[in-house]
Structure formats: structure tokens, C-alpha cells
Amino acid sequence: MDRSPALASVPGAPVTVPAAVREIARDDAIAPVWRNxxxxxxxxxxPADGAGPGRFVKWVAVGTPEIDLAGEAARILWVGRRSPVPVVLDQGGSAxxxxxxxRALPGRSAVDPCWIADPATAARAIGRGLRALHDxxxxxxxxxxxxxxxxxANAxxxxxxxxxxxEWFPEHRDLAVAAARARLDAPPAVDRLVVCHGDACVPNTLLxxxxxxxxxVDLGSLGVADRWADLAVAAWSTEWNYGPxxxxxxxxxxxxxxxxERIAFYRLLWDLS
Structure with missing residues (x-):
């Protein structure tokens, strides 16, 4: 099944470790775990001695304005202890x-092989976790x-x-650009305003x-919106990662x-924006 033009995934080929990541790691073992x-x-x-919980480093090359790691750090710090999210240890940049x-968190990504093998359990937990965040x-x-x-505006x-x-998902590829864009001019009424995750796809929930x-994890787009902006995409992403x-x-x-109605609108908005 053709699920996505370019889904994020575990790197399937050798990855060059940026100098900044090597410097941050020092003597720690480095393993690439995700490419968006x-x-x-x-x-x-x-840690080489096995002590401590380990760390994660997100890195983005200069000239990628779509990824704002300083903005993500600010969002994580705002969430604080209200909901389980990473603890920020450092954020910075170079040329x-x-x-x-x-800091590494307990749990495994919902795309871990153990959850690929039990998608119904994982999908229910994703829904419960999203509700907990929104509440x-x-x-x-x-x-x-x-x-x-x-x-x-971004679209x-x-x-x-x-x-x-x-570049769109198969559900929308039969739409002409003008027709797809016109649909965004008629958003459904807000059901419930919440602080949305902003990228509630399957890999960004730990179980x-x-x-x-x-x-x-991955809270770089967190912000206030209708809860269906998250729900529509969280459920949709189960197709990409688990199948229909x-x-x-x-x-x-x-x-x-x-x-x-809200599912269709927010999936189209996701695709175009």
C-alpha cells in the first residue's frame, strides 16, 4: 500500500554523525535512531559505563527553517511537569x-517492533495518551x-x-490544487480548544x-487548536505504521x-501545510 510520499523512519543506511553531536556525546556510544x-x-x-538513563540529541542542518529546535525546547519547558515529556538538558546551535x-524517558516508541506486533493495544494507548495531554x-x-x-498561511x-x-497522501492526490486549497477556506466549527501536540503521529508516543x-516526544508544533487537529492525524498515522x-x-x-467532517478537514490541512 502506498502510505506516504516520505515518512519519517529509522535510518536504513549509514549516517554521518555531525561534529556537534560527537562533541556532545564525548565518550558515550552514539546510535542514529530516527530521520524525519x-x-x-x-x-x-x-554512557559507556552503562550508568544513567542516556540522552537523545536532535540535530538539524542550518537552512532548515521548518524545524525550530529552540521553539521545541521552549514548548517542552512550558509543559514542564503537567504531562510526561522529555527533560531539556541543552539547546544550541553553530554555523x-x-x-x-x-534525557531519555522510560518507554518505547509506538513503532517499536513489539507494538507493530500488537497494534490494537498501541493504538488505544495512543488515544488515551492524547486525551491525557489535552486534559x-x-x-x-x-x-x-x-x-x-x-x-x-503555511499551506x-x-x-x-x-x-x-x-507530495500529498493518496487520499488527496485526485484533487486539483485549487480545489484542495478552496476546501481550507471552510473549516468546521471548533469542537473543543485544547493544547495540541502538533505532531501526534504514532512514533511520537512512548508506551x-x-x-x-x-x-x-517531538513537541515542536505544540499549540492551541481544535482537538481534532491532533486526533485526525494520530488516527490516520496508524495506517502508515500499522496498516488499515x-x-x-x-x-x-x-x-x-x-x-x-473534522477528520477530513484536518487531514487535508495536514497534507497541504
């Missing part, structure tokens, strides 16, 4: 790129936004730069070995019935 669609890399650093260092974070005091208006910039159906929610038929488990875990 824009080329950003995540490395795990494990070559930028980095974000966090824990205060909308009124959140300084970050993930509004439809901002995201439509317009991408379309002006040549983005089109060849305990008993199948319960552990934590969220598990989206309903996300909604059930969250405790909500599917809303076809």
Missing part, C-alpha cells in the same frame, strides 16, 4: 546546524498557537513554492511494556466518536 521527512536526525547517546539534548494542559495560559489560520507558502498532489501510555483498520482504536482510547 525534512532530514533532521535524532541520535541516542548511552552548521542546531541541536536539542534531552492536562491549560489553554488560557498557553503562549503557543497551532491555529487553522497560521497553518493555511499557501508551500503551494506557491511548487508543492502539489505529487510502557504493559501497553499503557508513557510520554510524548486501527484508527478506531485511537478514537476509542481517547473516548470520542469519529467526526468525519
Amino acid at each position: 521527512q525534512l532530514g533532521g536526525l535524532t541520535f541516542r547517546l548511552d 552548521d546546524g542546531a541541536w536539542l539534548v534531552t 492536562a494542559l491549560p489553554v488560557d495560559s498557553c503562549p503557543f498557537s497551532w491555529s487553522v489560520e497560521e497553518r493555511v 499557501d507558502a508551500r503551494l506557491a513554492g511548487g508543492s502539489g498532489p505529487h 510502557h511494556d504493559d501497553g499503557t501510555f508513557a510520554a510524548h 483498520g486501527f484508527d478506531g482504536h485511537v478514537y476509542a482510547g481517547y473516548g470520542v466518536e469519529p467526526d468525519p
Whole structure:
């Protein structure tokens, strides 16, 4: 099944470790664990003596404005202890790129082989974790936004730069650019404003070995929006990582019935923006 033009994934080929990451690691063992669609890399650093929880370093080359690691650090620090998220240890940049260092958290990504083998359990836990995040974070005091208006502006910039159906998911490739863009001018009424994760795809939820929610990672787009902006994509991403038929488990875990109108709108917005 053709699931995505360019899904993030575990690197399948040797990765050159940036000098900044080697400097941060010192004597720690370095393992590349993730490459996102824009080329950003995540490395795990494990102490040579086996002591301590280990660290993760996210690194992005200079000239990748879509990834704002300073902004992600600010969001993580704002969340603080309200919800399980990484602890920021360092953030900085150089002439070559930028980095974000966090302490390793308990749990495994929901794309770990053990959860690929038990997708129904994982999908329900993803829904429960998303509900816990939405319920824990205060909308009124959140300084970050993930509004439809901002995201439509980003979609317009991408379309002006040549983005089109060849980059979209199969569900939208039969739409003409003008028709797809026009649909974004009629957003559904807000169901419930929450502080959204902003990238609630399957890999960004960590689960305990008993199948319960552990934590969220990759919070660079966290901000206030309708909860369906997260829900629609979290459920959709189960198709990309597990195959069809598990989206309903996300909604059930969250405790909500599917809303076809909002699901369709926020998936299209995700694709175009």
C-alpha cells in the first residue's frame, strides 16, 4: 500500500554523525535512531559505563527553517511537569546546524517492533495518551498557537513554492490544487480548544511494556487548536505504521466518536501545510 510520499523512519543506511553531536556525546556510544521527512536526525547517546538513563540529541542542518529546535525546547519547558515529556538538558546551535539534548524517558516508541506486533493495544494507548495531554494542559495560559489560520498561511507558502498532489497522501492526490486549497477556506466549527501536540503521529508516543501510555516526544508544533487537529492525524498515522483498520482504536482510547467532517478537514490541512 502506498502510505506516504516520505515518512519519517529509522535510518536504513549509514549516517554521518555531525561534529556537534560527537562533541556532545564525548565518550558515550552514539546510535542514529530516527530521520524525519525534512532530514533532521535524532541520535541516542548511552554512557559507556552503562550508568544513567542516556540522552537523545536532535540535530538539524542550518537552512532548515521548518524545524525550530529552540521553539521545541521552549514548548517542552512550558509543559514542564503537567504531562510526561522529555527533560531539556541543552539547546544550541553553530554555523552548521542546531541541536536539542534531552534525557531519555522510560518507554518505547509506538513503532517499536513489539507494538507493530500488537497494534490494537498501541493504538488505544495512543488515544488515551492524547486525551491525557489535552486534559492536562491549560489553554488560557498557553503562549503557543497551532491555529487553522497560521497553518493555511503555511499551506499557501508551500503551494506557491511548487508543492502539489505529487507530495500529498493518496487520499488527496485526485484533487486539483485549487480545489484542495478552496476546501481550507471552510473549516468546521471548533469542537473543543485544547493544547495540541502538533505532531501526534504514532512514533511520537512512548508506551510502557504493559501497553499503557508513557510520554510524548517531538513537541515542536505544540499549540492551541481544535482537538481534532491532533486526533485526525494520530488516527490516520496508524495506517502508515500499522496498516488499515486501527484508527478506531485511537478514537476509542481517547473516548470520542469519529467526526468525519473534522477528520477530513484536518487531514487535508495536514497534507497541504
